[in-house]
Amino acid sequence: MLAELRGVSYRYPSSNAWVLEDVDFHVDSGEYVLLAGPSGCGKSTLARILNGLIPNFYGGTLRGFISIDGKDPRSTPTYRMALSVGFVFQNPENQLFFSDVERELAFGLENLGVDPGEIRRRVEEAIREYGLEGIRHRSPSELSGGQKQKVAIASVMVMEPKLLVLDEPTANLDPLSAVKILGLVKREVLRKNIGVVVIEHRLELALPYVDRMVVMKDGRVVAEGDPYVVVEEAGEVVGVPAIFDVYRRLVRAGLALGNPPRTPEELAAKIMAVLGDG
């Protein structure tokens, strides 16, 4: 297992309230996991444990079993955790510092003392894979929101993490840009066999891409598994996407539609197959 938490509880310093209580969570290589739940449910806290900011930066009391790429963040400095875990924030401006996209991509690697030839190789590869050729010498601050987030992800991926954690990466993006970012992450899961945890409120955008869904509420995991089973169990917490609602009503009425559809087009095709004319 790439990352595993068992019976994990956490409280921030100078607070008596446990923000996580007895949480079990896991993510494997090649798996794209959606972490959902109401604001304040503990999602972002869980994400900060995965990258070691908790407890290394935030302090507090952390209990339970934690293994992230074989490391326990309580006994591993943040810079060592960063070799295993890449983190992308909601607002890319919080993690873009340089006046040039190419410099931005090279910075983390230089910091780690990676050999200059290797840095050049990885930066060139990222520019190619992420389609940044036209903007390699632009300042990230002048880019559109979608481009900024793309650069932020590329600057994390050049570090070749095994686990990528994204905390509401699309909150400030228009729907087309948001879908592109979630799709880009899917491509990385498939190509590089990394594990991904994405926090996202808009199920309609995320469900077509993810393999598994975890729902938290009040510091606990309340549902976990196949996204469509989870939506069925935790719909009143996270909402039920419209096409899933149509799908389950039709299935209850007796239509043999098979597995839940990922997209409206797929549901339409399934319906047409049952109706027997195309």
Added chain:
Amino acid sequence: MDAAIVVDRVHYVYPGGVEALRGVSLRVAKGEFIAIMGENGSGKTTLIKHFNGVLKPSSGRVVVDGVDTRKAPISVLSRKVGLVFQNPDHQIFSETVWEEVAFPMRNYGFPEEVVEERVERYLRIMQLYKYRDRSPFLLSLGEKKRLTIAAVLAYDPEIIVLDEPTAGQDYLQKEQISGIMNLLRTMGKTVIVVTHDVEFVVQHVDRIVLMSQGRVIAEAPPSKALTDPSLLARARLMPPHLARLAIQLSRRGVYSLSGYPEIGDVVDQVLKRWAR
């Protein structure tokens, strides 16, 4: 119908020379709910900043409740038009959550007992009453957003402009904001939302104004605009999933698309066909 806002052939050029609005005309009737949609950089935010006089047209004119914005101070216009910005950090400045909501009302000379009563009411509606003595800067992004909405609703402007009200809000908070929209409807307010949230738009607005590159490219009710993929693509939007399903089914003759599809209606029509 009386006009709440008239925008007449407005051009706006930022001091740096960027022409953000290139001849926008728009009329919003009193009591109407509209959504302004379009990609980032299409001019939406520039346009709404004209409504309370923060920006004045480079050419053309904007008339709010009968007043030309070039001839009235911001203090007069912002009493009529309450603007909730996309980024709450651009708006919040008080030391406590309570003060943040009380400030505009005191500024407009509301009696203190009215201020007290309204602050409490709107903090409770937005589920922020428990934080009343906290610094607003310690709130989460979603909470800050709800705080800025509360501060505007409390001083009761006739026209309310919301820039991305649902961004960063979870499912239940979106439901609450939907509840607020319904409340504003019964109060007869005029509401303008700038948003990418197609689901929210379907539920709440009478008309969508689509913008692209500083121009209005279409105006239509949600039932029409949100089921027209090629029109939406020009504004970098996608139809909601339910509309995409309905479009697919109607192309194959299983669903007749009239107005914005409803889940129950799509299910019924499919089942009817299946029973045959």
